[in-house]
Amino acid sequence: MKAGTILMDDLFGDLAGLGIKKPQSEDIFKEDEQEAAVRPGVQSPIEKKEKVFNEADYIFDKNMECPVCGRSFKTKKVRAGKARFLGTDSDLRPLHEGVDTVKYDAVVCLHCGYASLERVFTNVTAKQAKEIRDQIGYNFKGMTNSIGAYTYEEAIQRYKLALLCCVIRKMKISERAYVCLKLGWLYRGWKSTLSESDADYAKKKKECDDNEKSFITKAYEGFKIALAKESMPICGMDQYTFSYLMADLARQNKDYDNAQKFIYEIISSRSVSAKVKEKARMLNERIKQEKDEQSS
Numbered sequence: 001m002k003a004g005t006i007l008m009d010d011l012f013g014d015l016a017g018l019g020i021k022k023p024q025s026e027d028i029f030k031e032d033e034q035e036a037a038v039r040p041g042v043q044s045p046i047e048k049k050e051k052v053f054n055e056a057d058y059i060f061d062k063n064m065e066c067p068v069c070g071r072s073f074k075t076k077k078v079r080a081g082k083a084r085f086l087g088t089d090s091d092l093r094p095l096h097e098g099v100d101t102v103k104y105d106a107v108v109c110l111h112c113g114y115a116s117l118e119r120v121f122t123n124v125t126a127k128q129a130k131e132i133r134d135q136i137g138y139n140f141k142g143m144t145n146s147i148g149a150y151t152y153e154e155a156i157q158r159y160k161l162a163l164l165c166c167v168i169r170k171m172k173i174s175e176r177a178y179v180c181l182k183l184g185w186l187y188r189g190w191k192s193t194l195s196e197s198d199a200d201y202a203k204k205k206k207e208c209d210d211n212e213k214s215f216i217t218k219a220y221e222g223f224k225i226a227l228a229k230e231s232m233p234i235c236g237m238d239q240y241t242f243s244y245l246m247a248d249l250a251r252q253n254k255d256y257d258n259a260q261k262f263i264y265e266i267i268s269s270r271s272v273s274a275k276v277k278e279k280a281r282m283l284n285e286r287i288k289q290e291k292d293e294q295s296s
Helices: 013-018 126-137 152-168 173-193 202-227 239-254 256-267 273-296
Strands: 059-065 072-078 085-088 094-096 105-106 116-117
Touching: 072 239, 094 105, 094 256, 105 152, 116 173, 126 152, 173 202, 202 239, 239 256, 239 273, 256 273
Parallel strands: none
Antiparallel strands: 059 072, 085 094, 105 116
16 A cells, blocks of 8 residues: 555554554554544645756755664755745645655654654653564564655655654654644645646545545644643744644634634734734634635
């Protein structure tokens, strides 16, 4: 099964080709008993230019050492300052000229299969490392460092490994939700590259749409749990950045009342800049419009 096929009924099924056994439970937000106390994002209207970009020109191979197996490997990273920042989608997905930077944030050890977002890649305890070795490493068939840029299928597979490792490591719910959010972004990015001239365009577009919606919903569900249990900052986001993100995720899930509550937190605060408040007001107008359309 390719990484791009519908997956929410079998979340980690397409990792079987790597030798990874399907976990007993695919509830990615389930916590140990001892520890426990729609609408897709809208593409930014960026006009296509005649200039042809080669994504491989924006990346390089970075040497890494795995904290689980201790072996060295290479992963692809985006060259700092190389890609021109164009802005973000409404749910903060970053947009750059010539490269989808989201593809390159999930790091995978090519030897043992340990995977994580780069900022928390080295934060592994001895117990977590053992669990990764037991549940992934012993059966992992290995991966190769691709030549050139990652395809969306390759990037999605890497992120799914990172999500599985999040669950195995019993990481914060917010970290799991953040990986789901980025998976939603990847399917959105993949969809933007599809050509209507392809024979299976309609099928692929529907798969991307369905998967994007599913992962955006997963992200929203996870972040709601995290909001009740975790303190700020969450995944590096301060209170108001997080509230803005939650407002848009709520909008995409047609949870308009909560979307407006998150927006109000920003607009009513005296410590938020005028620029951020204006951005929140614009999102609020969009929420109101969609809410009215749904009720009419």
